[in-house]
Amino acid sequence: xxxxxxxxxxxxxxxxxxxxxxxxxxxxxxxxxxxxxxxxxxxxxxxxxxxxxxxxxxxxxxxxxxxxxxxxxxxxxxxxxxxxxxxxxxxxxxxxxxxxxxxxxxxxxxxxxxxxxxxxxxxxxxxxxxxxxxxxxxxxxxxxxxxxxxxxxxxxxxxxxxxxxxxxxxxxxxxxxxxxxxxxxxxxxxxxxxxxxxxxxxxxxxxxxxxxxxxxxxxxxxxxxxxxxxxxxxxxxxxxxxxxxxxxxxxxxxxxxxxxxxxxxxxxxxxxxxxxxxxxxxxxxxxxxxxxxxxxxxxxxxxxxxxxxxxxxxxxxxxxxxxxxxxxxxxxxxxxxxxxxxxxxxxxxxxxxxxxxxxxxxxxxxxxxxxxxxxxxxxxxxxxxxxxxxxxxxxxxxxxxxxxxxxxxxxxxxxxxxxxxxxxxxxxxxxxxxxxxxxxxxxxxxxxxxxxxxxxxx
Amino acid sequence: xxxxxxxxxxxxxxxxxxxxxxxxxxxxxxxxxxxxxxxxxxxxxxxxxxxxxxxxxxxxxxxxxxxxxxxxxxxxxxxxxxxxxxxxxxxxxxxxxxxxxxxxxxxxxxxxxxxxxxxxxxxxxxxxxxxxxxxxxxxxxxxxxxxxxxxxxxxxxxxxxxxxxxxxxxxxxxxxxxxxxxxxxxxxxxxxxxxxxxxxxxxxxxxxxxxxxxxxxxxxxxxxxxxxxxxxxxxxxxxxxxxxxxxxxxxxxxxxxxxxxxxxxxxxxxxxxxxxxxxxxxxxxxxxxxxxxxxxxxxxxxxxxxxxxxxxxxxxxxxxxxxxxxxxxxxxxxxxxxxxxxxxxxxxxxxxxxxxxxxxxxxxxxxxxxxxxxxxxxxxxxxxxxxxxxxxxxxxxxxxxxxxxxxxxxxxxxxxxxxxxxxxxxxxxxxxxxxxxxxxxxxxxxxxxxxxxxxxxx
Numbered sequence: 073x074x075x076x077x078x079x080x081x082x083x084x085x086x087x088x089x090x091x092x093x094x095x096x097x098x099x100x101x102x103x104x105x106x107x108x109x110x111x112x113x114x115x116x117x118x119x120x121x122x123x124x125x126x127x128x129x130x131x132x133x134x135x136x137x138x139x140x141x142x143x144x145x146x147x148x149x150x151x152x153x154x155x156x157x158x159x160x161x162x163x164x165x166x167x168x169x170x171x172x173x174x175x176x177x178x179x180x181x182x183x184x185x186x187x188x189x190x191x192x193x194x195x196x197x198x199x200x201x202x203x204x205x206x207x208x209x210x211x212x213x214x215x216x217x218x219x220x221x222x223x224x225x226x227x228x229x230x231x232x233x234x235x236x237x238x239x240x241x242x243x244x245x246x247x248x249x250x251x252x253x254x255x256x257x258x259x260x261x262x263x264x265x266x267x268x269x270x271x272x273x274x275x276x277x278x279x280x281x282x283x284x285x286x287x288x289x290x291x292x293x294x295x296x297x298x299x300x301x302x303x304x305x306x307x308x309x310x311x312x313x314x315x316x317x318x319x320x321x322x323x324x325x326x327x328x329x330x331x332x333x334x335x336x337x338x339x340x341x342x343x344x345x346x347x348x349x350x351x352x353x354x355x356x357x358x359x360x361x362x363x364x365x366x367x368x369x370x371x372x373x374x375x376x377x378x379x380x381x382x383x384x385x386x387x388x389x390x391x392x393x394x395x396x397x398x399x400x401x402x403x404x405x406x407x408x409x410x411x412x413x414x415x416x417x418x419x420x421x422x423x424x425x426x427x428x429x430x431x432x433x434x435x436x437x438x439x440x441x442x443x444x445x446x447x448x449x450x451x452x453x454x455x456x457x458x459x460x461x462x463x464x465x466x467x468x469x470x471x472x473x474x475x476x477x478x479x480x481x482x483x484x485x486x487x488x489x490x491x492x493x494x495x496x497x498x499x500x501x502x503x504x505x506x507x508x509x510x511x512x513x514x515x516x517x518x519x520x521x522x523x524x525x526x527x528x529x530x
Numbered sequence: 531x532x533x534x535x536x537x538x539x540x541x542x543x544x545x546x547x548x549x550x551x552x553x554x555x556x557x558x559x560x561x562x563x564x565x566x567x568x569x570x571x572x573x574x575x576x577x578x579x580x581x582x583x584x585x586x587x588x589x590x591x592x593x594x595x596x597x598x599x600x601x602x603x604x605x606x607x608x609x610x611x612x613x614x615x616x617x618x619x620x621x622x623x624x625x626x627x628x629x630x631x632x633x634x635x636x637x638x639x640x641x642x643x644x645x646x647x648x649x650x651x652x653x654x655x656x657x658x659x660x661x662x663x664x665x666x667x668x669x670x671x672x673x674x675x676x677x678x679x680x681x682x683x684x685x686x687x688x689x690x691x692x693x694x695x696x697x698x699x700x701x702x703x704x705x706x707x708x709x710x711x712x713x714x715x716x717x718x719x720x721x722x723x724x725x726x727x728x729x730x731x732x733x734x735x736x737x738x739x740x741x742x743x744x745x746x747x748x749x750x751x752x753x754x755x756x757x758x759x760x761x762x763x764x765x766x767x768x769x770x771x772x773x774x775x776x777x778x779x780x781x782x783x784x785x786x787x788x789x790x791x792x793x794x795x796x797x798x799x800x801x802x803x804x805x806x807x808x809x810x811x812x813x814x815x816x817x818x819x820x821x822x823x824x825x826x827x828x829x830x831x832x833x834x835x836x837x838x839x840x841x842x843x844x845x846x847x848x849x850x851x852x853x854x855x856x857x858x859x860x861x862x863x864x865x866x867x868x869x870x871x872x873x874x875x876x877x878x879x880x881x882x883x884x885x886x887x888x889x890x891x892x893x894x895x896x897x898x899x900x901x902x903x904x905x906x907x908x909x910x911x912x913x914x915x916x917x918x919x920x921x922x923x924x925x926x927x928x929x930x931x932x933x934x935x936x937x938x939x940x941x942x943x944x945x946x947x948x949x950x951x952x953x954x955x956x957x958x959x960x961x962x963x964x965x966x967x968x969x970x971x972x973x974x975x976x977x978x979x980x981x982x983x984x985x986x987x988x
Contacts, residue, residue: 271748275846284810286961290729290931293861294773294816294831296809300856301765301834307758308766348753352742355885357755367752375751376758377849382836383857387562387688388733388894389620390859390931391835391960398758399841401848403751427813436846473748 075525081208082517089204089517090178090187090510092122096158096196097176097189103138103159104230112138112226115158119224126206127216133242135234138226142245149218150450150530153248153487155477156199156255157228160191161502168504178510185510194501197508198254198493199224201516208521218528221248225477228255232476239484249530250450251481252523256493258512259340259469264458264519266451267491268444269369269470270478272404274414275377275436278303278421279397282429287392297428299396300381306424307398310374315359317374317402319420325407329370333468337365340467369470373403401437403472410438439476445488450527454490457522461515492523533983539666540975547662547975548636548645548968550580554616554654555634555647561596561617562688570596570684573616577682584664586680591700593692596684600703607676608908608988611706611945613935614657614713615686618649619960626962636968641956643968652959655966656712656951657682659974667979676986679706683935686713689733689895690934697942707988708908709939710981714929714951716970717798722916722924722977724909725949726902727791727827730862731932732871733835733894736761736879737855740887747848755886757854758839764882765856768832773817775832775860777878783865787828791926795823798925808955827928831861859895861932868896897934903946908985912948915980919973950981 082089101115102108116132116139123130123143130143138159163173171177176189187197209217223246227234239246259265282299283292311317329337342365348354358367367373381396383389402417404410418433425431444451446468458466471491478489494516500506540547559573560566574590574597581588581601588601596617621631629635634647645655667675681704685692697704717723740757741750769775787795800823806812816825825831839854841847860875862868876891883889902909904926916924929949936947952974958964 273748273848275848277846282811285958287809288931288960289831289833289835289859290731290861290929291826291955291959292809293833293859293930294825294829295806295814295822296811297813297815298833300837301768304762304765304834304837307762311759351745351750351754353740353754353886355755356753357884357886358752364753368749371752373747373752375747375756375848375850376762376840377747377847377851378840378842379758379762379854380838380842382834383620383622384836384838384855385563385620385622388735388857388859389562389687389835389960390731390733390833390895392833393835396837397842399846401747401751401846403748426815428811428815437848471748472751473746 075522077212078208078521079518081212082204082521085208086514089200090513093187093197093200093513094176096200097191098174100174101159101191101226102162103227105162109138112159116141116226119158122203123222126203126210128222130222135238137234140226140234140238141222141224142242143222144245146216146218146220149528150250151219151221151248152528153221153223153246153251154202155223155225155251155253156202157195157225158199159226159229160194160196161229163190163504165504170505186507187510187513188505188507190506192506192508193495193499194506195228195255197513198495198516201494201513202252202254202520204517205520205524208517209524217524218530221246235477236480236484239480243485247485248487250448251487251489253475253478253489253491254493255475256471256491257495257497259467260342261496262462263340263464264462264466265469266454266458266466267471268446268468269405270442270475271372271472272408272410272439272441272479273437273474274402274404274410275438276400276414276417277397277434277436278400279395279432280429281395283392283394286394289390289392292392296392297426298392299429300393302426302429303379303381303396303398306421307376307379309424315357317372319413319417321416322372322413325409326372327406329366336468337369368472370405372405372408375401377401399436403474405441406443408441410440414438439474440479442475442478442482444478444490448488451490453526454492454523457526458492458519461519461522492519494519533979535670536666536979537976539670540662540979543666544972547658548971551645551655551658551971552634554658555649556632558632559617559649559684560620561685563620567596570617574599574684577616580661581680584661584668585674588680593696595692598684598692598696599680599682600700601680602703604674604676604678607986608708609677609679609706610986611679611681611704611709612660613681613683613709613711614660615653615683616657617684617687618652618654619687621648621962623962628963631964644965645968645971646963646965648964650964650966651953651957652964653686653713655971656953656974659952659971660710660712660978662975663978663982666975667982675982676988679704693935694938694942697938701943705943706945708906709945709947711933711936711947711949712951713933714949715953715955717925717927718800719954720920721798721922722920723927724913724916724924725929726904726926727928728900728933728936728949729830729930730866730868730897730899730934731895732860732862732868733896734858734872734875735855735892735894736858737853737890738887739853741850741852744852745850747850750850754850755884756850757887758851760884760887761837761839761854761856764879765834765837767882773815775830777871777875779874780830780871783867784830785864787824794926795827805955826930828863830863830866833859835859857894861930863899866899868898872896895932897932898937900933900937902936902948906946909948911984912950912981915984916950916977919977919980950977952977
């Protein structure tokens, strides 16, 4: 089995690979909207058929939500699990799309050819890079590269309600030596990247109540406590003047970045000025002694995602409101425990409540950070393969966002995960006019062929 | 002309008087919301018709905003002007109302009968006490008690943008010997009161902008400035730990209360515990060294009346918003100059803006405090009349709210004003389920008949 004919095959079959992707993109598998339930099932069936064509035993397995696609195939070597998701984000506001989001098209742009459609990058285009690599491999070699489990979810864009129960119930089928996940991006559009640090997330909604009812600020202003003032004071105190979060114990389980990784990140020569400049900013707002890349990839944060209270309509109303609300989220890193920090945050808020005020909490997201175990030689092997394909040294990077699946694989299946993806920052995922560069799709397929060539033998 | 038959007539006609009030309450004349423009005009027309029925020459006079109702009637005696407002506050949050705010009803409550509707107390019920007193007077005596000008505004709840230009343009029609204003309350639900100190008002809307667009808090959280955090910090710093407002120069023109007035207020034996307890509170929240009555009647305040930014819907969205907003108001006393303090507040906010943030201001209300000239013998005459009707010595009191009209009458028409009203603290004005006690409405009508009987002859 040799790699060169597989890569040749990938190059020659690119038009057919694109046609297949467009077939999947035509299915409007919006998981959050019940109106598209049948379409989600159709997308799962489409993938089952495609996997059967590759020699997998594949099935669309029902859940209380949308089905999971689970397929088993190949023998020998290392047992790898591949994860992707076939569901997509809603398309509103539809009027901002330049064409039907589910009528995909290859378009020429000043930066090259793109596949334009909802899901082109997130995650149908990405998951198909892996299946197309397998197809070329099978065509050339007659077999799959090793024992493979394919696991494709249909609820990633709607909070994955069925995921953990499903993984617990099907642990025996899903457990492999290593998970491969294709739902991330290149670093700065050109550097192939393996994401080894993902931040966790802790979400809280706070409601502070003062007076028993809304009051007239003339009749009570001054004498009656104003819950907006109380809330503002608490939120203002979340960080000190150096950007350090003030919840007691917040940094207890935050590890400092290993020197090797810090050095690698510095070598990326990330353009901090451009990163901030692109969104109209010039000064990093977080911890004083950290670079923005560190802030985003390796440091925890506290953000207020929403605030409301009193009169917020047109004009003015001299109300002294009974309640004030905020949605607060924390991005977590290292060994920070969401449950422990949720309790610490609530205690910290309660400790600042003046007399006559009450607070209620409502918990939202809750996922620990993911820190990948890169001592597995597969990581260095994959890094070499990616470097070869892209002609630029591949990097271990962090990710400011939360991709909880990696942590779930560790927690529920005892399996490490390697996140490799080919998205670009301008892919407009979750936005109107989503696209995936044909170059990313093509080189993504070639990348997986190279990675599998190096790691499949175990 | 004798008083007793007028009072009898008022008692007998109470059911009809209530019916008329309910007709006015059915008109949703919310002045701050442009959607209710036609309704404001309808309320003005309703009053014009009612005044014509009392023998007035009355008209709804257009302004750039909502119309003014101006009526002239009666002859001889002292020329009195009566002022009220026919517009009402918005009704949100609508879900806290137990019935349609514009479908008034007489309800039995443990504390007696109430008229339940938006505007029942503020100010439709109150202004109708005066018109009903005139109606009974006219029915019994065949004439109005003296020369009268009626002046009813439709923009009181939205900052009165047309008021000053209108008064300047129509000064000749509006100028009288003394103005009577019915938009205040009883003291502690039972003591008839003439309000001689009113706080002024300064309203500001602040918009703080950070990033050029809404950002994903995973992709930017930590590194990008969050305008909600900036706004919270500014609002949290409005008062120090002793409740002192931190805008430089804020207290420069605040006079200490004269000893005589302080003594009278102490004699009122105001029940501070009950005042706060009625709205679910126990601890005064304002300046540490002041009683609640002083805080409300003679001290300036700063309040946040509304705040909003980011995602405020159901569930969670990890957005780092581009903008955050607040509506802030200051109650002013003594010689505090709204224009000077507006500039000082804006400078103070600008001085706290971090790099990369912008602020925009939008001015709302703007009125100085009012201090009445009580040497006119009409004041003592009215105090006697009120004492007779309510069986408790009437008092000169202060008012935490802003009724700028009294100051405007002095400034633009050279006319003193006497503020008499019959609202109670539990009327829920500006809140859901506003009401006006039938007893207040009834005795309010009787009170005006008595006051007019004493002061109309001049």
